[in-house]
Amino acid sequence: MPAWEVCFTPGGNCADLIVREIGRAQRQVLVQAYSFTSPTIAQALIAAKRRGVDVQVILDRSQLSERYGSGDFLSHAGIPVLVDDPPGIAHNKVMVIDGEVVITGSFNFTRSAQERNAENLLVLRDQTLAADYMANWERRRAASVPYDRALESRPSNTAPNSPKRALSNLF
Structure with a gap:
């Protein structure tokens, strides 16, 4: 297998590339996702879980209110x-x-990323790089809370429409 693969949309089938790699997983799949609405990718993760693969997901807070998000699924x-x-x-x-x-890459795990957006995706095969990403995943896990739609109504100074977030988005 090559050390890396690249995919671009429109034109490439990045979702299939992701599904293929999930299908090859034998031990673990760790996910961090800003936006995750792709049923195809979600189903691949569930299939991996059913094969005995340890699958864990960290989502952005915005996914609590996403009507078609994969968090509940x-x-x-x-x-x-x-x-x-x-x-x-x-x-x-x-x-x-x-x-x-x-x-x-820039590719969100969404149908829009595959069908409508101009996106990029990299598949990198390197244990040292993967270790760095795993360490970051663990740091984010330590700062995370269990997925619960009740969190959507919890006051937060980082809520999407908060003044703090609005100002931080300007800079």
């Missing part, structure tokens, strides 16, 4: 889903597979 399938709580936006789009493969 994944958590009901027994996949631990967390919400990255403290940052203004948890803008990561990352998967780490078996401590060897990193999937990252």
Whole structure:
């Protein structure tokens, strides 16, 4: 296998590339997602979980109010889903597979990223790089809380429409 693969949309089938890599997972898939509404990718993660793969997901807080988000779907399938709580936006789009493969880029795990947007996706096969991404995933997990739609109504100074967030988005 090549050390890296790249995919661009429009034109490339990045979602299929992600699903293929999830299908190859044998031990673990760690996910960080800003926006996650792709049923195809969610189903691939559930299939991996059913094969005995340890699948864990950290979502941005915005996914609590996402009408078609994958948080509920994944958590009901027994996949631990967390919400990255403290940052203004948890803008990561990352998967780490078996401590060897990193999937990252601008590509959100959404149908829009595949069908409408101009996006990029990298698949990188490097254990040292994967270790760095796993360490970051662990730091974000430590700062996260369990996925629960009740969190949507919890006051937060990082809520999408808060003055603090509005100002921070300007800079």
